[in-house]
Amino acid sequence: MPVAVPGSFADNPIVYFVVTDRFLNGNPANDHAYGRQRDGEQDIGTFHGGDLKGLTQKLREGYFRALGVNALWITAPYEQIHGWTVGGQKEFKHYAYHGYYALDYTVLDRNMGTPEELREMVDEAHAQGIRVLFDVVMNHPGYLDLQTARDLGLKVLWPGAEQATLRDQHSYIDYNNFAFGDWWGRDWVRADLPGYLPGGRDDLTMQVAYLPDFRTDHPAPVKLPKFLRDKADTRATDLPGTSVRGYLVHWLTQWVREYGIDGFRADTVKHVEPDAWRELKAAGVKALAEWKRENPSRKIDDAPFWMVGEYWGHGARRSELHGAGFDAMLDFDFQQRGGQFDQPEALFAEYAQVYAGRPGFNNLAYVSSHDTTLFDRSRLFAAGTALMLAPGGVQIYYGDETGRPAGPAPKGDPQQATRSDMNWAAIDTGLLDHWRKLTRFRARHVALARxxxxxxxxxxxxxxxxxxxxxxxxxxxxxxxxxxxxxxxxxxxxxxxxxxxxxxxxxxxxxxxxxxxxxxxxxxxxxxxxxxxxx
The missing domain is CATH 2.60.40.1180 (Golgi alpha-mannosidase II)
Known part of the structure; x- marks a missing residue:
């Protein structure tokens, strides 16, 4: 039998990233929460049914254990906007299946499952030595769509809004109505709406993709937005003396404190102040330590809370962000080095210079991403070899190990092609066997990473x-x-x-x-x- 020297998770992270909605439908009963529906031929941006129960099913089948991963990064499971916005160039209805259009950070999205199903999934992962990481966003909440406005009772819609189509949906929203103040409100977000401060032109105050920008830079205490005060199922309460940043940190780390979430993948890092990330990391470390003290039989080990960040264009290097609460950053460069995968000495030698030994930081290399492209599906044997043998940390994007084909690529939003349904009915078994052998080998040997x-x-x-x-x-x-x-x-x-x-x-x-x-x-x-x- 092989002699394994795995090292710590921090030294040898092997992270599997899954868009939960596109992975496996474990509980069809939750498929149409909040009235969400599939959309026939234009089904690119709808909820497809994947959920926490599906993840638990694959955990129990041993899928992730056989693959050798030691962390599972899942899309944000907290409640998203209920309806759809315009996707691409008015080509499809774009729902928040990906978790980046938050509505209420304190409750689970019903399409994802129940609190009991989340606890079950985390406990099953921990029992197998697999950490669970949440995708989180502190830069912005979601848009206000027609369905959410109706569900929240916000008086900003013109009559007949229930008949809106992709072509005319904006014409049913009264963007000059000061009732928008009953939504997040001026104290919470920047937005081009009446009564709000507009977005700025710098990275920290701009509205990314016209999304409302949380005022995480503003230290003044705020009260709960009116829509949350009126929302029957929210767990949000007023926290006297707390700023927008403080509320977000509290809400996000409550998931750690309650369920033992082991870490976060932070979205849009460049658009939030470094001090905010430091606060999130410190609160996460405290929350996870508390959970582990209270749940000694359910923890993996005593390792601290772990954070990886997405800063567009970051490569295989140390940056100031590693001092702002991040244990690792996503490495956008590795995917672009595919021309070296068949003759990887220069690539491996370069990465070893960065990561060999214990330099006190890490990054996650990947070959496919939901934010960029899927790697050439005809070269996934070479891609798996290069990734699993590369120095540093690594991230597997769901379906790279099975040959998952790309989905439709609509105009104006090509990233949708990277988020197709997992190909359970047509797995490339030879490719999967190849990735499994490599990944389990990597999991046994910290020498590959360090x-x-x-x-x-x-x-x-x-x-x-x-x-x-x-x-x-x-x-x-x-x-x-x-x-x-x-x-x-x-x-x-x-x-x-x-x-x-x-x-x-x-x-x-x-x-x-x-x-x-x-x-x-x-x-x-x-x-x-x-x-x-x-x-």
Whole structure:
């Protein structure tokens, strides 16, 4: 059996990101919450039925455990706007299935499930050593759509609004009506509405995509918006002396305190003050520590609350944001380096220079994203190999491991193509097996994420990584097209038995070398007989 040296989660994060609504429908009874409906041929931006129950089902089936991931990042499950806005160039009804149009941060969106189903999902993940990360937004709430305005009793709609179409929906909203003050209100958000402060022109005060901009920079205490005071099912209460930022931090970290959420992926980081992220991180650390003290049998370990941020264009480097509460940032560069995946030495050497050892920060590389593009579906074997062998942290986007095809790409909103339904009925089993072997190998070896990197030879390409802190070592060979004798004397001891994690074969070091057969990929790790380990 292989000798595993996994290291800590912070040193070797393997994060699986799932758009919950597009993954698996575990409870069809919640599919039409708030009157939401599918939309026939224009079904790009509707809720498709995926929910927390579906995630729990796949956890119990062992899907994520077999894939070797140690964290599950899910789209924001708190309540979203109820209806639709115009998607793309008036091509489709765009609902908040992705979790970026928040309405009420204190309750679950009914399409996602119930509090009991959330607790069940988190507990099942924790029992398997898998952390749960929420996607969160502090920059903006959602738009005010027609259905939400009706449900909240806001008097800003013209008669006949229930008949609105994609072409004319805005004509049914009275944008000059001061009743918009009963929504979030001037003290809470910037918006081009009567009585509100308009959005600014800088990153921190602008309205991203015309969304209302939370006034997280304003220190003055505020009261709950009127719509929340009147909302029957909200858990929000007035917090005297609290600013907009303080309310948002409190609301978001209540999920940590109540359910043991292990971390956040923060959206639109560049549009919120660094001090706000520091406050969120500090509150998250406190909340998770409290939850773990109160729930010792339900925690994974005593690791602190963890945060990763999305700052558009951030790459494989340390930035000032790592000092603003973030343990990692998303690495937008890796996806663009696909031309190097077949000959990755320069890429691996560069990334090892950044992440080897314990530099005190990390980033998450990925090959596909809901915000950019899906990686070339014909090259997912190479993409999986490069990603899982890359130094640093990694993020798997749902369906990269199964060959999930892209969905429709409407004009003006091509990112919708990246959010298609998970291809459970048409999985590429060979591709999935490839990703599973790589990811489980990575999970066992912190050396891949943090080790010193050294190329052993050019053709076939071979390298070794060694993590000095743990003594963990691996050797990887790619594209062995003929039997090969490889010198591993600098990595493994004479007479040591090694296992190839890809094929399952074992080899013995003789004269400092190992003999390898033809193979797509060889993943060498130390091996110990079960009897020897039991002694």
């Amino acid at each position: 080790g010193e990197h050294r190329q052993l030879q050019d053709r076939p390409y071979a390298f070794t990584r060694h993590d000095a802190a743990t003594g963990d070592r691996v050797v990887v060979v790619m594209g062995v097209t003929a039997p090969l004798v490889l010198d591993v004397s600098g990595s493994f001891a004479e007479g040591e038995t090694l296992q190839d994690a890809y094929s399952g074969r074992t080899v013995t070091v003789r004269g400092g070398k190992v003999s390898l057969p033809e193979a797509r990929l060889v993943l060498l790790e130390r091996w110990a007989a079960p009897a020897a380990r039991s002694r």
